[in-house]
Amino acid sequence: MKILTVIGARPQFIKAATVSREVLKRQNDGVDIEEVIVHTGQHFDANMSDIFFEQMRIPKPDYNLEVHSLGHGAMTGQMLEKIEKVLLDEQPDWVLVYGDTNSTLAGALAAKKLHIRVAHVEAGLRSFNMAMPEEVNRIMTDRISDLLFCPTATAVSNLQAEGFGGDARGFGSIVRSGDVMQDAAMFYAALSEKPGIEFDFDSPFVLTTIHRAENTDDPERLQSIFEALQTIAEKTPLILPLHPRTRAKLTALGIRSLHDRLIIIDPVGYLEMVYLLTHCALVMTDSGGLQKEAFFFEKPCITLRDETEWTELVEHGFNLLTGADRNTIIDASEKMLRHKQLFDERKPELYGNGNASGIIVDALLKNQCKPNSDSTE
Incomplete structure (x- = not known):
């Protein structure tokens, strides 16, 4: 199975690193799985891009599209065009996108128009502020994703309130994975x-x-x-x-x-x-x-x-x-x-137990792409 991961902004590097390590672990165990990393170039400052690939202990991206310093429309459009070319060359089984940036939306749109399955990490988040470009990006990405990885119970509830979760309208499958950022915090x-x-x-x-x-x-x-x-x-x-x-x-x-x-x-x-x-x-x-x-x-x-x-x-x-x-x-x-006693009591497990990356890779390997599924595992 081939996964094509689209990243472009600083937080996405961290999130992707956790899943990349899990993919490598499966490869070492003999699982037929491959990851191709595409960096859109959205963050291009050395302190906010190149250094991350060194510090996160993940391979440099296979592609750097070098799209940056543009308005939202121009940036997303150029990313869409360039990602499409990569997808035609690589023919992945899944396109994996993270969060709510222009890179997220462009990766999802490019894949969907080529009938390639889309998996969205951090699905279901809502600020309910449509003036935020991030809110538009995440809502549109959720709507066209085949697999929706929710970090929290609230995210699952948001999607269910919008009609996801098993009706006949063809919405994607929901998986409560926990948060990959918790995986990262524990590792780093x-x-x-x-x-x-x-x-x-x-x-x-x-x-x-x-x-x-x-x-x-x-x-x-x-x-x-x-x-x-x-x-x-x-x-x-x-x-x-x-x-x-x-x-x-x-x-x-x-x-x-x-x-x-x-x-x-x-x-x-x-x-x-x-x-x-x-x-x-x-x-x-x-x-x-x-x-x-x-x-x-x-x-x-x-x-x-x-x-x-x-x-x-x-x-x-x-x-x-x-x-x-x-x-x-x-x-x-x-x-x-x-408020020095804020964390004295046991913290609730709001974001899972640090195994979100394993759950995500398991779901991709199981090929959980059933539009009418109501899975919330």
């Missing part, structure tokens, strides 16, 4: 690397990331968030690996760090990010993946958005939604930094 925790910055990592600090368009493209939101960060830094240092797009927006708006305890650094590799996660006291982010990783590493989290796809983290109190309001962010940070 022992491999973390200390970032090359001067800082006492034994003292409390806040790890912060900001990159979502809803924040970076809105000057008022971005200004409000940074005012909050400056205030929080007066009591607790913040380390902010700054996304290139966010840096450009801050420069254009004349926003800069006015406090030496708000430490702005270049983006770091995943193993350095794991180190920061394991040593920080609090995570503040607008990233989807980092919200979960905070939970995996037992760190409280504040999400600088108006909604989240990971609603179970909010429901259990591990995550607070603040939006971009300055005072709300400051109040939430004080509350979470005081």
Whole structure:
């Protein structure tokens, strides 16, 4: 069996690495399985692409389509055209896509138009905000996928509410796989690397990331968030690996760090990010993946958005939604930094037990492509 994996953005490299290791394990056990990796080029900065293939211990991609620095339509269109050519050459049994990026949608569309089966990892997630390009991408990808790998019970419920799960309309089969990011956290925790910055990592600090368009493209939101960060830094240092797009927006708006305890650094590799996660006291982010990783590493989290796809983290109190309001962010940070007993009790298994990759590969090998199936195993 041949799987063609389409990736293009930083979080997808991490997710794909877990499944790639499982594929290699099956190959070593004599299973007839092959993976072809296609990198669309969506993230092309060296710190956000090439270094990942080295750190994640996976082979370099078989194809690099080098599609980047374009608007959503042009980017998705060029990816669609180039992925189609690869599919015609490779003739895979499955196309495997991850998450909610333009690369995800382009890979799924290209495969479906050629009648190649599509499997979507992280299916069923919903923010219910159609202004987010990611929401459009994930909904469309789910609708045309043959196999839907859901990381949580909430994701399964979302799909069932939309009509997936065994009726006569030909929707794809649902598999509750757990989250591949939990697999990654368990694997990479022992491999973390200390970032090359001067800082006492034994003292409390806040790890912060900001990159979502809803924040970076809105000057008022971005200004409000940074005012909050400056205030929080007066009591607790913040380390902010700054996304290139966010840096450009801050420069254009004349926003800069006015406090030496708000430490702005270049983006770091995943193993350095794991180190920061394991040593920080609090995570503040607008990233989807980092919200979960905070939970995996037992760190409280504040999400600088108006909604989240990971609603179970909010429901259990591990995550607070603040939006971009300055005072709300400051109040939430004080509350979470005081909440030292948050993870004292046993964590619920919200995202599986760290075997999502094995479940995914098993399902692909079993050729679970039955449009009328109501499987939720």
